[in-house]
Amino acid sequence: MDHKLIQRAAKDILNSKKTIAFTGAGISAESGIPDFRSAGGLWEKFDPEEYADIHAFHTNPEKVWLMLKEMFSLIMTAKPNPAHLGLAELERMGYLSSVITQNVDGLHQLAGSRNVIEFHGTHRTLSCLKCSFTLDGTSLKMEDLPPRCSRCSSLLKPDVVFFGEPIPWEAQTVSFKESKSCSAVLVIGTSAVVYPAASIPITAKERGAMIIEINREPTPLTDGISDYLILGSAGEIIPAIIEEVKRIR
Ligand code: APR
Ligand code: ZN
Numbered sequence: 001m002d003h004k005l006i007q008r009a010a011k012d013i014l015n016s017k018k019t020i021a022f023t024g025a026g027i028s029a030e031s032g033i034p035d036f037r038s039a040g041g042l043w044e045k046f047d048p049e050e051y052a053d054i055h056a057f058h059t060n061p062e063k064v065w066l067m068l069k070e071m072f073s074l075i076m077t078a079k080p081n082p083a084h085l086g087l088a089e090l091e092r093m094g095y096l097s098s099v100i101t102q103n104v105d106g107l108h109q110l111a112g113s114r115n116v117i118e119f120h121g122t123h124r125t126l127s128c129l130k131c132s133f134t135l136d137g138t139s140l141k142m143e144d145l146p147p148r149c150s151r152c153s154s155l156l157k158p159d160v161v162f163f164g165e166p167i168p169w170e171a172q173t174v175s176f177k178e179s180k181s182c183s184a185v186l187v188i189g190t191s192a193v194v195y196p197a198a199s200i201p202i203t204a205k206e207r208g209a210m211i212i213e214i215n216r217e218p219t220p221l222t223d224g225i226s227d228y229l230i231l232g233s234a235g236e237i238i239p240a241i242i243e244e245v246k247r248i249r
Contacts, residue, residue: 001237005230009186009212010244013095016184016210021087022200023101023108026189026215030081030235031107033074037191038216042071054162058129061155065146068158072145075104075123080111083188086238088112095245097182100175102190102197104160117178119161119171119197126156134159167196179203184210189234192221201225214238 013019025035036043043052050056051067080088088111090096098115099108104123108116126135128149135156140147147156161167179185179200192198198221205211205225213219213226214237222229230237 001232001240002230003240005228006237006240006244007248008228009230009241010248012184012210012212013090013186013241013245014249016095016182018097018182019090019095019184019186020097020178020182020204021099021186021188022179022190022197023087023099023103023188024190024192025103026191027083027101027234028078028081028103028105028107029189030083030233031078031105033078033105035189035191037193042067045070048163052163054164057157057162061157062146065155069142069145072123072140072158073142075106076142078105078107080107081235083234083238084108084111084113086242087186087188089242090245091115093245096186098174098178100178100200102194104158117171117175119167119175119200121158121160121168121171123158123160125159127159128152128154128156130154172196175200176203179209180207182209184212187211187213187215187221187226188238189215190219192219 029035035041046067051064057064084107087099091113099113100117100119101108102120124138126137131152133149133151149156182204185201185204187201201211202225211226213229214234
């Protein structure tokens with residue numbers, strides 16, 4: 001972990017009028033939820049075209065639920081890790097305005113973050129695509145999966161955004177408002193290959209924001225959008241930045 005960059009990030013956060021975080025699956029890796037595109041990631045096991053596309057759900061919901069069950073089993077037992085907890089602390093200290101997350105695991109909220117925008121929806125509620133019945137899924141157990149609609153008995157779909165589905169309007173509007181009005185973005189644990197999500201840091205950059213990337217490896221943002229990349233695990237880097245903020249503020 002590059003301590004000079006940790007110190008630089010802490011200084012940039014303290015000098016920033018408004019800082020937001022933009023997170024991807026990498027921030028939850030240390031909570032035991034594999035990401036999508038690293039080796040051993042979810043898309044190595046389940047081809048996203050066959051399992052994560054809305055048309056796949058319409059044609060073969062039972063098959064898609066094989067992947068969803070795997071996701072639910074990981075999410076149900078996952079706990080926030082020091083990276084999630086660090087962002088929640090940064091918000092409490094008044095140095096973080098919002099977390100825009102691509103994740104659907106709810107770990108930012110569990111860690112105590114209050115202003116969380118779920119750009120790709122949430123696994124916590126499920127909807128019926130036939131009769132628009134909705135279910136609060138927070139009390140679902142593995143044995144309840146896949147859940148059926150109590151009105152028309154079709155298989156329910158978690159309110160996560162599948163490929164081919166629109167981003168929830170409110171999440172999209174608030175996210176771009178945040179990206180246009182911030183002066184720094186902490187881009188944490190995302191491969192930045194999925195749009196429109198990946199345009200959030202790009203939009204911020206175009207308006208002069210400082211882009212601080214935290215990832216185990218470079219991404220398409222690293223060269224040209226990020227001001228600097230702090231290489232390593234979010235679970236170590238975020239707490240180190242918070243400690244440095246506390247030390248120098
Ligand atoms: N610390 C920091 N970065 C990490 C860690 C970690 N411990 N573990 C993995 N990473 C990085 C990887 O190097 C990679 O760049 O996190 C990134 C994860 O990338 P993806 O698996 O592509 O996840 P994400 O960017 O969130 O995917 C975006 O794609 O499949 C869709 O809807 C899904 O929201 C998801 C979207
Ligand atoms: Zn129904």
